[in-house]
Amino acid sequence: MHEVALMQNLLRVVEEAAEKQGGGKVKLVHLRIGEMAGVNTESLRFAFQVLSPGTRVEGGELEFEKIPLRIKCLSCGEDHCPPELTFRCPRCGGANMEIISGREMDIEYIMMDEEGDSPRAPAFSPTE
Numbered sequence: 001m002h003e004v005a006l007m008q009n010l011l012r013v014v015e016e017a018a019e020k021q022g023g024g025k026v027k028l029v030h031l032r033i034g035e036m037a038g039v040n041t042e043s044l045r046f047a048f049q050v051l052s053p054g055t056r057v058e059g060g061e062l063e064f065e066k067i068p069l070r071i072k073c074l075s076c077g078e079d080h081c082p083p084e085l086t087f088r089c090p091r092c093g094g095a096n097m098e099i100i101s102g103r104e105m106d107i108e109y110i111m112m113d114e115e116g117d118s119p120r121a122p123a124f125s126p127t128e
Contacts, residue, residue, distance in 0.1 A: 069102030
């Protein structure tokens with residue numbers, strides 16, 4: 001189950017980002033996960049529940065946003081979300097496709113509660 005290793009890395013990144021923002025408690029981690037990322041969100045949620053105690057994320061929430069597979073035909077330029085995992089262009093029938101989205105796994109934002117401040121602290125991206 002590679003979701004445990006993914007969650008260990010994710011918690012490390014969240015901890016580092018929270019420390020850079022002043023070290024408050026993390027209330028919410030919002031992830032964008034592509035349809036083709038090969039990640040089982042239920043396993044990831046379970047890993048979060050098991051690994052988050054003792055971290056800044058303990059008691060926080062994990063939220064997922066599913067990113068659909070989007071492909072572009074390199075022959076005619078058609079850009080679409082295939083209804084099934086078919087890599088044929090609905091316009092020209094070509095099979096020369098480029099995946100535009102659907103393989104990502106990103107931390108979209110982290111919401112923190114700053115000690116003693118408002119109940120909803122500002123959201124930030126760990127890349128800021």
